[in-house]
Amino acid sequence: MHYPGRTFSAPLIRRLPEYHAFCESLANQGQRTVSSTAIAEHCNIDSIVVRKDLENIGAKGRPKIGFIAAELIDAIHEYMGWGMLDELIIAGCGSLGSALISYSGFSRRGFKIIAGFDVDQDVIGTKINDVEVFSLTKLSNIVQRLHVEIGIIAVPPEAAQKVADSMIDGGIRGIWNFSPCALNVPRSVIVQQEDLMSSLVILQKSMKPQQINSNTAKEIQL
Amino acid sequence: MHYPGRTFSAPLIRRLPEYHAFCESLANQGQRTVSSTAIAEHCNIDSIVVRKDLENIGAKGRPKIGFIAAELIDAIHEYMGWGMLDELIIAGCGSLGSALISYSGFSRRGFKIIAGFDVDQDVIGTKINDVEVFSLTKLSNIVQRLHVEIGIIAVPPEAAQKVADSMIDGGIRGIWNFSPCALNVPRSVIVQQEDLMSSLVILQKSMKPQQINSNTAKEIQL
DNA sequence: TAGATTGTTAATCGATTAACAATC
């Protein structure tokens, strides 16, 4: 089934917050309107991209004037779903897990981590940034009782599959996986892979396009 | 300039580590060869994707037999550039910065964080996981002396632009930005944006396609 | 009016998917 006009795509979701931040800063400076060209310039992208994106989320502008900043802010806010509260749990409360629990961005955007889970007896029972840490053995049960739908995995790769299984047992439908490994899940469960290592390699490769190309050329002539 | 055959694309870079891990586990079990279909099944993707990817990195297989696991492991290792050491510095040693410094995956793949920077006097002078933390005012100077090319930004968004500026002053050519804000940099500098918030929203949206679609349909008929 | 900016339709580009021939 395909609905034209209003699409949901990852690149779009990644650009919208930048527009939002820019519009907010303009609005705070007392500016009422904002043009797609101004947004584009600030974000270092083409204005056509901005116009297409705004079309996709249903924002309406006026020729010569642009978009009403306040309207745009609201439209992005609503499209991103920042209005409604969503509750998460996290498995793995090591350094990365703790950092995620303490990350202030989540609460600002309607996400709330309501429980942490770990195997370390020293951590279980403590609170990290007001979030209580339970034993991993209780995960499935607590998830079920609290009807949580999204779980974060921040455990070592060896333990990730088992954690995923108990999350799914408890009724989790979406997994945000920081562990660098493929998870085996039923088709109804969505996995969002967050591979930090790969992001770093992509940056590294982007910095040396000529080197990649010369290798390429060499290989081809063989 | 376009070199066909061997391309560099982000999706490819994100898939290769999964193939690598799978091949390694097979090799450890004493298996000598691996087929694209086996990799595909393990990673929950289509075997055509795997074959295209392996073609892109220059791996050669044999019909009916498949690929030699050890060769594939080496080919991916080399293509990912995991062989050579690359040094990084990080600005911002709060909870996220500390987690990144302590992340074991980096050293396993040839990345080494050699210095941290912060404004907090209580943190400056301490060591996190053997990495010394300096004052942010020294960043540009130290980067220049050590010829570091990649910098990580894990400071609050308000401070990010200023940090980026001093990184670039010092000669940094690639910035891995965990701060949810657009950076203004010269064209020669590459920015890899790591917006955790957006990743989470993408997961959330992927979980509710029907809801998105019904909104879409409603909007269109208006 | 003139010019700037939106909005829409078409073209391009790259990645994914499909089809099928080659080959061990």
Place this chain on the structure above:
DNA sequence: TAGATTGTTAATCGATTAACAATC
């Protein structure tokens, strides 16, 4: 040989880019 698997060429799909008409 027969069947499985690679490798290659073409088709599809979606996102980006371009061109230009509409309009304030």
